[in-house]
Amino acid sequence: MNQHSTITPDVEAAKDGTLLRDPRRPEPKYSLPKAFHHFRELLKDKEDTAEVFKIFESLPSKTFMPRVRALTLSEHGEKLRADEPFLPPILDDHDALRKLPEGSVAHSYCDFMESEGLSAAGLVEEAEKLGNPKYGDLVEWFGFRQRDTHDLMHVLTGYGRDGLGEQCVLLFTHGQSPSHGHLLIGYAGAVQIKKTVKSAAPVFKACRQAHKTGKACPPLVGMSIRELLAMDLQEARAKLNIPDPSWYRECHRVWREEGYDPYDLLAPRKKAEASIAA
Template sequence: MSDSQTLSLPDDASLFTRLRVARQCLEVIKNDPTNPTYGQTFNMSLNVNVYASLAQQLQRSQDGRRMLSKRPSLQGKELDLAALERLPEGTLGHEFARYFRDNKISPFETTLEIKNDIDFLSKRYRETHDPLHVLTGYGTDVVGEMELQAYCLGNLGLRTTAFVLLNGTIGHFKVPQSGVGRSEYLRRLWAAYRRGRASPRFLDFWFEEHWETPVATLRARLCAPANG
């Protein structure tokens, strides 16, 4: 099947079509998580209504309206990672840049045309994935990624995160990752979900304005304690 057929997602697509496209995209991004085409299509496949609701909520506050109006970007082309890494240790900028270096990965890029607030929030969500790793402390191993998905499900209610968790949990039960047993795995996901529920919404936070702020300060502001 060609990419155009695989990624066809009409605005009026049925739930069955959206689930099919989500599944096809997920199979690709499991091995290519920064893929700009499949990643953004997966993100939009099940989340349009959630993003529409979030956009309405943001319009009710001055900071939210500023976010939707300015549409800041955390794409790789907007970031000077070398400059950020020169900031003092412990600051968001330094730890953010070191996160990419240590994990040998690059910031997300997107090919999505931003036509409206829903498109912007979809893009923004993908771009906040990496700074959220830094703030929450969840690892980039398989279980850590699932913890972050559970955190985002609790915080934003995105349907794709539930989809990823379902598929990831089925896979984990077949082949446990990193020696983490089923009960421990589920305990960690539940703890991450509850932590996300208890934390302030992160999607409209201006990470770009806080590169020089200590991570510890931002973690205390944006993340509930990581209780088991």
């Protein structure tokens, strides 16, 4: 059915007729117990991205729709949607990204994704495991955009994919797009690290720094990702108010000094020391 024919005066839509929020879309239900259940499942396997999405679904943000409306119904949002309808094909075209200048965000992004064996399409596949219906509305475009810039945040902030690095990226994201899901995973994850690893590492200082940085950085969801990828990485960080993640790096220094591998904090000390020596 043509979307234009379904629009009524009380339904908000973009100039091209794309609905802001499809009326068929269920109202999100807030459930902290459900979110904690999925968080416990996530602790069993931090690579289980599907559990992360379920946590966010359990803790919908009251500010989400106002943010979607402000961007997508603006002239800037219209241009972004025309230029960047879906980010994964752009982000996964490493041949094109490698043609951009050395030192660019694009080169660092490719290096990061290739070294970690990741792809933007892979993140989409994880999200689709939930089996959620597609509505083709502006809410969907905005939500996909938030999801698909996650790994780009790792590159811009300098936080790795270790346990603390993931918590820091989520808290950075909360600074940009407030959601109790980001707070739960970010700070509860930090508590779990402190609980399981007896260390002097300043974990909470690292988390607070990430949160503060996210608040100071303009929301990536509203930026031209093509333009951002073409920027020099250091210039992009300066423009976006992203400082060196000093407390995060200090945590890594302390852990290694204590004999822990930051990328496997639950590993025996001997295993960690062997990794360091190598």
